[in-house]
Amino acid sequence: MLQLPRPTQPTQPLASIEEAYELCRQITEKYSKTFYLGTLLMPPEKRQAIWAIYVWCRRTDELVDGPNAKLTTPETLDRWEDHLESVFAGHPLDDADVALVDTLKRFPMDIAPFRDMIAGQRMDLYRSRYETFEELNLYCYRVAGTVGLMSSAVLGVDERYRTAPWEKDQPLYIPTEEAIALGIANQLTNILRDVGEDAGRGRIYLPLEDLKLFDYSEEDLFNGVIDDRWRALMRFQISRARKYYDEAERGIRALSPDSRWPVWSALMLYQGILDVIEMNDYDVFTKRAYVPTAQKMLFLPVAWLRAQAL
Numbered sequence: 001m002l003q004l005p006r007p008t009q010p011t012q013p014l015a016s017i018e019e020a021y022e023l024c025r026q027i028t029e030k031y032s033k034t035f036y037l038g039t040l041l042m043p044p045e046k047r048q049a050i051w052a053i054y055v056w057c058r059r060t061d062e063l064v065d066g067p068n069a070k071l072t073t074p075e076t077l078d079r080w081e082d083h084l085e086s087v088f089a090g091h092p093l094d095d096a097d098v099a100l101v102d103t104l105k106r107f108p109m110d111i112a113p114f115r116d117m118i119a120g121q122r123m124d125l126y127r128s129r130y131e132t133f134e135e136l137n138l139y140c141y142r143v144a145g146t147v148g149l150m151s152s153a154v155l156g157v158d159e160r161y162r163t164a165p166w167e168k169d170q171p172l173y174i175p176t177e178e179a180i181a182l183g184i185a186n187q188l189t190n191i192l193r194d195v196g197e198d199a200g201r202g203r204i205y206l207p208l209e210d211l212k213l214f215d216y217s218e219e220d221l222f223n224g225v226i227d228d229r230w231r232a233l234m235r236f237q238i239s240r241a242r243k244y245y246d247e248a249e250r251g252i253r254a255l256s257p258d259s260r261w262p263v264w265s266a267l268m269l270y271q272g273i274l275d276v277i278e279m280n281d282y283d284v285f286t287k288r289a290y291v292p293t294a295q296k297m298l299f300l301p302v303a304w305l306r307a308q309a310l
């Protein structure tokens with residue numbers, strides 16, 4: 001399913017809308033236990049829409065990160081952008097598109113975050129280092145902050161939540177920055193979890209200015225050196241990621257009531273990866289930090305309580 005795009009007319013009859021959503025469900029379940037669990041806590045229409053968005057994001061990511069990534073060129077991404085235009089014009093080119101076309105009808109969305117994500121994947125084609133956090137932040141917005149923007153259209157806002165709650169004629173509060181912040185927090189977490197894996201591909205996402213600040217060299221990183229310099233550097237990165245989670249948390253109360261539990265859950269589960277990295281004494285070279293399934297389940301009632309109370 002995660003093949004290169006075909007920006008032509010479909011040659012075979014496409015799946016029905018139900019079949020297309022079932023395909024998206026299966027792909028989401030297979031690729032992400034965390035987000036899939038979050039979607040199971042949503043009402044059916046929102047859940048299906050998030051699966052459709054997930055699959056588009058996953059396909060985009062696979063072009064530069066998947067098994068066939070070596071075949072991907074800037075032209076491949078140009079064609080994927082044409083494919084996107086076709087979907088936004090209401091013309092699905094393959095089975096997964098059928099679900100996204102339906103989702104866009106139910107939850108109208110701006111194409112900009114989709115284009116921005118492709119721009120983020122383009123960065124992966126020509127960059128393997130980030131000098132400053134500002135540069136990394138732009139990358140994180142493009143590949144992950146955009147997911148927050150896409151999802152927001154589906155999650156919806158609380159009709160009663162206004163910029164000044166005591167003023168009835170105040171505009172509704174739309175937590176755009178907080179949605180982007182959750183995407184960035186997730187991406188920073190992902191980067192910390194995958195330091196070793198990325199180093200194996202010659203990639204460093206940690207800002208080089210931070211490496212210098214802690215007197216830790218690229219060579220140290222490629223050798224997987226874990227010492228006090230590394231621990232201090234990782235503590236710094238983790239605390240930065242947590243600030244983005246804090247910002248995101250403040251936006252959840254403005255979401256539709258039926259979206260708060262799934263988002264709190266996804267947030268807590270993904271943030272949990274940072275705690276595991278700490279428990280692993282910052283060894284992200286030989287261990288993969290993940291939240292065990294039993295612990296994931298324990299997070300759910302806590303997330304539910306937060307969704308009611310906050």
Ligand SMILES: CC(C)=CCC/C(C)=C/CC/C(C)=C/CC/C(C)=C/[C@@H]1[C@@H](COP(=O)(O)OP(=O)(O)O)[C@]1(C)CC/C=C(\C)CC/C=C(\C)CCC=C(C)C
Pocket residue numbers: 031032035038039050053054057058061143144145147148149151152155175176178179180182183186187188190248249251252255262263266
């Ligand atoms: C429950 C819910 C609403 C989930 C949204 C699910 C969704 C549509 C996810 C798309 C994820 C995806 C495939 C993105 C492509 C780029 C990429 C890979 C980004 C990284 C995701 C990590 O996935 P994983 O650990 O499986 O990575 P590996 O490839 O296995 O290494 C990211 C870290 C980014 C994910 C970003 C989000 C899910 C955005 C979250 C923000 C919101 C849901 C907005 C909430 C609103 C407020 C107001 C807080």
Ligand SMILES: Nc1ncnc2c1ncn2[C@@H]1O[C@H](COP(=O)(O)OP(=O)(O)OP(=O)(O)O)[C@@H](O)[C@H]1O
Pocket residue numbers: 030031032033034035288290291292293
């Ligand atoms: N709950 C788990 N139990 C055992 N191994 C796990 C678990 N979660 C992740 N892993 C390990 O990590 C690999 C997948 O990593 P990843 O973190 O992408 O998991 P995931 O289930 O997709 O969750 P996420 O939604 O956080 O990405 C698995 O192949 C496995 O080795």
Ligand SMILES: [Mn+2]
Pocket residue numbers: 031032033
């Ligand atoms: Mn995953």
